[in-house]
Amino acid sequence: MRLANMYASISPVSAPVQMVEYRSASLTEESTLDHIHDLEQFLASVERRAFQIARMALRDEDEAMDIVQDAMLKLARNYSARPCAEWRPLFYRILNNRINDHRRRRVVRNRLFGWLPGYQQEDGEVGDPYEQVPDTRQEPCEQVMVGHAMLVLEQALAELPQRQREAFTLRNFEGMDVAETAMAMGCTQGSVKTHYSRAVHTLRDRLGEVW
Amino acid sequence: MNRMDQNQGDDVMEARSRELFNEQVANLDGHTRSRLNRVRQAALDAARHEMQEPIMRWLMPAGGVAALALMALFGWQVLQQTPEPGKEVVVAESAGVITGAVDDLELITDSAELELLQNMDFYAWLGSQTDSALPAAEDG
Known part of the structure; x- marks a missing residue:
């Protein structure tokens, strides 16, 4: 003014x-x-x-x-x-x-x-x-947070094919809907559904026994 | 029935993995959070720069193109003025003009001649006087 x-x-x-x-x-x-x-x-x-x-x-x-x-x-x-x-x-x-x-x-x-x-x-x-060289310090974060289940999940996710991992991450972790995930992945909504379904089945087979 | 069990298994796996992921995100250590904060501030600075100077983004390449065009034009003119058999006289004349201009420049920049330029009126009056008038003025 x-x-x-x-x-x-x-x-x-x-x-x-x-x-x-x-x-x-x-x-x-x-x-x-x-x-x-x-x-x-x-x-x-x-x-x-x-x-x-x-x-x-x-x-x-x-x-x-x-x-x-x-x-x-x-x-x-x-x-x-x-x-x-x-x-x-x-x-x-x-x-x-x-x-x-x-x-x-x-x-x-x-x-x-x-x-x-x-x-x-x-x-x-x-x-x-x-x-x-082994680190003798205590790592409380890892002790408390990173449990065995998380490590297994990370391993299973890392072994998934790239597109399946992306679909599972965006849909399940980020909570995106199919349309938003398709936009993020640059593919059709049908492809997203296919990738996600395959990822879920693979992960369930691998993690079912552990969890 | 098997399909229902399978769906339930999928739901449990999805819920459990989501829960683990959220737990990991919530429990990120302070060092990582601090690094993420710095990264975010750097990105925001970049965004501010982009938003506040949109004209400069276009002016700089446009200026570069204009400078290149000017240089090309100048180069083309120089090429046009290269001596050809029938145009030697013209080139010589233009060379004489350039030499004269350089002489004028030297005259102007010479400090001794500057005094002459400052008293130009006096010297003009002096030049207009007849030769017979001058000795009389000196005698007087």
Whole structure:
């Protein structure tokens, strides 16, 4: 408002025009701030779940964090102007693409360098010698939270085909409906149903005895 | 009956796995939460940058294209002015014009000549006087 008064004192003839310009500029700024606020709320609502999905798929916390970061940045840079309702499927689509790219690169890397002594194979069978030194500290989080059932679930999910894992993750963990999952996976709703059904049957067969 | 059991088994498995997942998410450690917070802030900064400077995103490539077009135009003009057998005289004339312009520039930038330019009126008056008037003025 003070800025508008300043405009009026400087050039009273064109003051109304400048008032309109100032008002439209402030409205644009307000809408941008609202949009940023919405984006922040959205990212805060999905970040932990996205991290957990990436961690379960890759079984590596640092890599999972990198992938979540990439997905957030890509959404913010390329799709933040899109309507808020589209963010969720878009975000999970980016996340899944990143996870799959990462898994492919890991397989190629293991094929190329797997013969080197001390090279870390997939699933951490052999690693950096320093990382092989046993950690004697208590890890309460793992003791309390990560039970045997969770480890078995992670293993079973990691062994699922890519599309089945995506369908199960989005439908069951994220609670997306079929249409939203189809948008996130970039396929038809029929494919989603098929992938999800197969995933559930496979997991039930593998986990039924444990649970 | 078997189908009902199978469906029940599926439901139990889905519910149990969802419960485990939610438990894991709820119990993420503080270090991970802090890292996620930083990641989120970085993404929001990127979004702010994208939203507040949309014009710059278009201006920079447009400016680059304009600069390239200007350079191409300049290069084309230079190529057009290369000496040809029938146009040597014209080239020589334009070379003379350029040399004259450089001489003028030297005249203007020379500090000694600047005094001359400042007293131009006096020198104009002096030039208008006849030769006979000058000795008389000196005598006087």
